[in-house]
Amino acid sequence: MFNFRKISAILTGAVMIGSTAGFAAAANFPTGFTSSTPAIVYGASAPPSADLTAANSISSYLADKVPTSGGTPTGDSVMIGKSSDHLNINNTWAVLTGTINNDDLSILLADGTYSASDSDTYDYEQTIILGKPELKHFRDSDYEEAAGLSDKTPVIGFQIPSSTWVMNYTLQFTSDPESDVVSGEAEDIETSVIPLLGKEYYVSDFDVSGGSAGFLGKLTLLDSAEVGSVSEGETATVGGHEVGIAFIDNDEVKFTVDGVVVPGNDKLSKGETHKLSDGSFIGVRDISKLEVSGETGSVSFSIGTGKLEITSGSDIKLNDDTITGLKGWVYNGSGTATTIKVDKIEIEWKTDDEAFVSPVVDLTMPGFKAVKFSMNDLKRNEEEKIIVERDSGTNIELSLPIKDGNVNFDILYANATGDLVGIGKASDDRLATSGNTTLKYYEKQSGADYHKYFVASYATTTDSESYLLRAKIAYDSGDNRNETTIDKYSGAVNDWVEVCGGKIAGDDCDIGDVTFTITSVQYTAGGNETALFTASSNVNFSTIYTAGGLKIQLPYPVISGSANTPGAFQINDTDSVGSGEEYTPNSTATAGYGMASYGMHFFDEDKDDNVAAGDAFNITIDDTSDNNLQISQVNGAVSGGVAINNIQNAGLELGETSSYETYIKDDVASRIIHYTKPNEDYVEIYYPTGDSETYAEAYLSEASSSSTGEAGNMVYMDSEKDQWKDKNVILVGGSCVNTATAEALGVTSGTCGSDWVAKTSVGENKYLIQIVADKFSTGKIALIAAGYSADDTKAATDRLVNEPETVATTAGNAYIWTVGVTGTDVCLSGC
Incomplete structure (x- = not known):
């Protein structure tokens, strides 16, 4: 048998890890907020204690309704x-x-x-x-x-x-x-x-006969038995029952138990039991009666709460x-x-x-x-999020956290018919990659823009780091030399930062643990502006590592006929100078390695955080019937993958969202959500940071x-969005004090007074309860409980706590009440 456990929530502690969808069919509050720990969000700028008190009242109400973690x-x-x-x-x-x-x-x-x-x-x-x-x-x-x-x-x-x-x-x-x-x-x-x-267990009977070879017969046990004895003409109270003798001879007996003769139409011998009306059992331990006229008989008996019968090789019997x-x-x-x-x-x-x-x-x-x-x-440690999605109809963008913060850049682009034709965003906005230790970067090719950025990564067995970089090529007329300047993109400041300035051929560029040599620099006004980089030990130009340690293989050009290895983008080489700098895509490339589709590969760490030592998985970049790019498959199948290799099973739908979740079957367990509801599917990958073992x-x-x-923390400030945005949320307070409410309603943060009334029709002595979907995370709902004033907001939260049956949590529902004496609020709309 299995049992459902719940436990009270507290305002601190770990949040339950899991995945639930927030949609519920025509059900009342708190439906949608009890499948897993929700978030209750109040405004950081709200008057001290006002909306926080209201939020805590909802937390207390939900405490014993939220599953334990x-x-x-x-x-x-x-x-x-x-x-x-x-x-x-x-x-x-x-x-x-x-x-x-x-x-x-x-x-x-x-x-x-x-x-x-x-x-x-x-x-x-x-x-x-x-x-x-x-x-x-x-x-x-x-x-x-x-x-x-x-x-x-x-x-x-x-x-x-x-x-x-x-x-x-x-x-x-x-x-x-x-x-x-x-x-x-x-x-x-x-x-x-x-x-x-x-x-x-009291041994009521042990019949040793009838057992198969090597085994004995039937063992009868009574659970929690109390033992007593009684003689003819007397009664004894045992186990809460008054027991007497109705009939006795030298080997059989009938009892009276609480005035009822048992068994009714039968008798009990030594070792036999009978079930009483309350479910307990009375069993005969011994009978003392000689066939002598006038002798008084007695019986020793037991009363137990349950009878277990163990017959060797057979299913056990209970009662x-x-x-x-x-x-x-x-x-x-x-x-x-x-x-x-x-x-x-x-x-x-x-x-x-x-x-x-x-x-x-x-x-x-x-x-x-x-x-x-x-x-x-x-x-499982806190997860970082990697997104691979359509940037425009013809581009696929990668967003991820690296050592210097969050970055996003395009990795592949297509033509108007959906064929993959290049690495990067466009023909004049390319990502420079290389499958070997040298990378030729063209800032300009024949005077036209060409490469816009490249990635350099350092990786050993135990450490990794990556940088999103760009190179600027110039001619220094004063020193009569060609130079390159290397910038890195810093997610911390959301801008490019110079890291290696005025470098010439033979110089090294050092960025953290990444080192590469500027082998040559070429500058021709109106022609080619290039730099050739040579990676040092443990450095490459074809992978990128997240801050948490997930290895991602970037596409890099390979001449047609090369092995179908992760990252390979098969091309027809047209460069008369080098290998792979100028190319046309190979229309006959193997699926997953060229124009028709591309398989993007990822590599988990192992339980000891050894780099790329866990299992690998992949996603497929392909085009829709409308020729727009999308992520069509995870590990070779739609809806989040299939039961092959390291994928647990086909992706499992979250609620009714057409979003599918799966985990990689290794010690780190990357979590993948495949969103298939838009016309162009995309994926989010959640990877544990720090000690990655899950x-x-x-x-x-x-x-x-x-x-x-415990159910975990429920109450957050609106400024703590990263901690609550992936949950079903209850937003306490209006847009004047709660930026999350403003976002959910689609109004400007700080909308107050008459502007609030104009947007919501919620004036003085009124409050709004509204349910919206997909505002902060696909598949999640937000319930807004907001009034014109703090007191009106409290009236809204009081309704949720005291009259939850009046609020159906179906997405799209919106209610407006006027505030009256407790229990006499009048519904103006939505009811």
Whole structure:
């Protein structure tokens, strides 16, 4: 069975990592804001405490409605994984190698001593061996129902098919308990208490006959049994029930339990049980009655809350109902003709239906309900974002963070029919690249603009950095020499900055760890203005590295017939001087390497942040039926990729957005969102920065344990947009004080007073609640709660908290109320 977990939110802490869509069909608040932790945004310029207080009231209201972001279980638990081998996407529970024992679960699997009913004692050990469910990225409507989600919600967790082995539990006796066998019963084990998985079970019956070779027959256990005895003519209160004897002879008995004769039309023999009206069981331990007139009989009995039957090789029964997938075996030791020995008891757990483990859904062992599996959110550092999208109909632009900040530049351009014809933005605005250690940069070719920028990168096994550069060629008449000046683009100042000025042939240019030599400089007025650069050790002109360490292969020209390697853009060479500076695209190039389409390649780090040592993936740049460029595929398939190589599966849709998410199946797990709703598709790649390894903390623990996770921070200022823009958001306060509200409404920030009224029709003593979609992030919604004044805004947030059923969170809805006495506000529109 699996259980849904929720926990209160607090105003600090880690935000749950995951992907949800914000659209909900005709549902009321807080629908759309409970699938994952939302953002509640107030204006940084709002009067102190006014809108913040209103925002906090919504946070408090949502606290127990937002799923927990996991947490470490309290009580007896063990993490599935090791510090040296974390549980990464595509890993299974096998990362926790070996057997789990009392060193890992000191209570559940404690060593101990079993005492038989004849007072003989025997030592035992307990162990668990785990199955191999896989940590994966999945979307499942059954999971969404179990987790209380209304949208299509991809998640990282365990989607465990039916009949999947979960674990084996073993109670191993180091000295085998021995019992006499009387009438097929192990009489020295019956009426004893056996420990299993941290609980004690009363042995109501142990029929040793009927077992297959090597195994004993049926073991009947009562959970939490209380033991008592009663004689004819008397009553005894045991387990909250008043028990008497209605009939007794030397081997059978009928009870009265709370005035009712049980069993009604039958009798019970020693070792048999009967289910009472409250679900508990009464079992016969012993009957004392001789066939002598006038003798008073007595019976020893037990009352337990549940009955478990373990028949070797069969599904275990709980309260006479079969638990499909939970099998038990009682292993026979080396007994004699009149005795048996118990070597061990083993329980195998396989799922009887599809099951799940996620940060909000636990999986509890059926029947015994002794252990459960749970997990936290992914342990993942803050993500950086890389975008590859259409710049115009004929250009593809790359946007990414590098060492000096965010940069964006075009990498390929096409002609009017959608054929890829060059590297860069246009024939007079090219990106200079090279697949070898030399790069010839043409600022001018035959007097016309040619190259506008190039990339130089440094990379070793453990370090990388890149710079977006340009070269200016000039003739210094004073010194009678040709010179070049190198500028780098700084995202920090959003401008070009000179880094190597007045360089001549033979000089080096040093930029951080990047060094290249100016091999030659050519300047001909009205002709060619060029510089030839030669890379130093570990430097190249064909790749770019993000600040977080993702390697991106840039297109570079190769002569037709060259190998189809990542980055290769096949050309027909027309340069009479060098190789690849002048070319026409090769119309017969292999798909993915030329005019028809181009495969752009990316390379993750490994778990130790070794550069490009993780898995590779690619996206396909192609044209639409309208001849506009787009990103048509991820790893060779539409909608985010397919189940080949390192892609988990086809991209999983976020809500109803036509945007598809997938993760790379390696230890870093690049996250890719493929947006297919516009006419020209594009992708966003989210890459973890710092220590790049991404992993889950999953736990095996006692079922009664709770988790200490939290829903995470919800309240932000509008100035903290980078932290909340990818969430479903609630915007508190009007455009006069909240820049996010202004953006959502499409008005100028600082719109106040009469201007606010003109834009919104929300005047004094009125407030607006409006739901808009896709304003800050595709697939997310924003709910605006804003009044003419701070008091009016508070009335809006009070409505969300106190009368949520009056606000449907469907995108496009807009309501205006007038403020009255609490509970008497009048709806002017939208209701």
